[in-house]
């Protein structure tokens with residue numbers, strides 16, 4: 203990729219001199235094509251909460267920046283992440299989530315085990331090219347971390363326990379593994395995926411769109427980033443007074459967006475970025491709660507209202523930023539010290555673009 207196509211070539215070497223990203227980072231399909239390989243395929247991407255794959259036969263489909271996969275738990279209890287593209291002509295063998303004894307392609311009814319092996323294929327006995335052993339769904343490297351099942355498409359990323367060790371230490375008292383899915387809210391999001399990550403990485407904007415909500419409880423100007431890693435970001439959001447709970451926002455780069463409350467009601471939120479394209483994605487906001495609270499409808503309803511309200515305040519600024527950075531007159535401005543997470547994210551992207559050769 204030439205320097206003019208690499209929007210991360212000029213990432214600053216200090217937070218004091220750091221700037222926002224240039225416009226092409228948010229609009230150029232060539233940049234996104236490189237990101238698919240260098241950022242997403244090379245990184246760890248969340249596929250499911252492990253608690254959503256509790257029983258043998260449970261499965262959940264996902265789309266990892268253009269690569270359809272399915273997470274399964276097989277009869278022996280083992281977890282798998284498999285390509286979802288049928289070994290016949292590529293039809294996704296399954297959609298959505300559920301429980302099944304096998305994965306049955308709806309096109310010509312090839313049938314796969316939960317471990318990916320091809321079990322049967324109608325009317326293939328005259329094909330000399332057909333070899334049942336060679337037609338398994340490809341397995342994707344996976345690990346469990348923080349209650350999520352993660353996948354790494356290129357198989358070469360650092361183990362999560364190593365890459366995210368300080369983040370795991372920070373989150374350990376909050377016990378994220380224990381949280382289960384209390385509900386999911388879905389939004390079509392017509393902006394680049396990095397606009398969403400950057401919005402999540404700073405609470406500086408509490409003073410703007412969240413002036414009447416989060417700014418009252420967790421003032422944006424009191425927040426602080428506590429990591430200087432380029433693999434993840436941690437942002438502490440203290441309460442406005444002693445009787446108001448604090449929360450922590452964390453992002454495991456590239457795009458695992460996490461929020462956890464501290465104190466008596468240990469809730470979590472996971473922003474899952476799905477079907478990512480150059481200037482759009484589908485956002486699934488997962489509400490996470492301890493099982494005993496996730497089972498109480500009134501609590502879940504209030505939780506849902508709060509999550510929807512906060513995201514409703516973020517939608518106009520995300521849409522607006524996408525419009526602004528798409529115009530010819532946009533030039534990247536300087537970052538505040540309250541946006542340290544953006545600088546860490548940009549360094550992560552720069553490192554991805556600077557390592558290895560173009561694909």
Ligand code: FES
Pocket residue numbers: 288289290291292293307308309310311312
């Ligand atoms: S594409 Fe799956 S059986 Fe034909």
Ligand SMILES: [Fe+2]
Pocket residue numbers: 401407412512515516
């Ligand atoms: Fe926000």
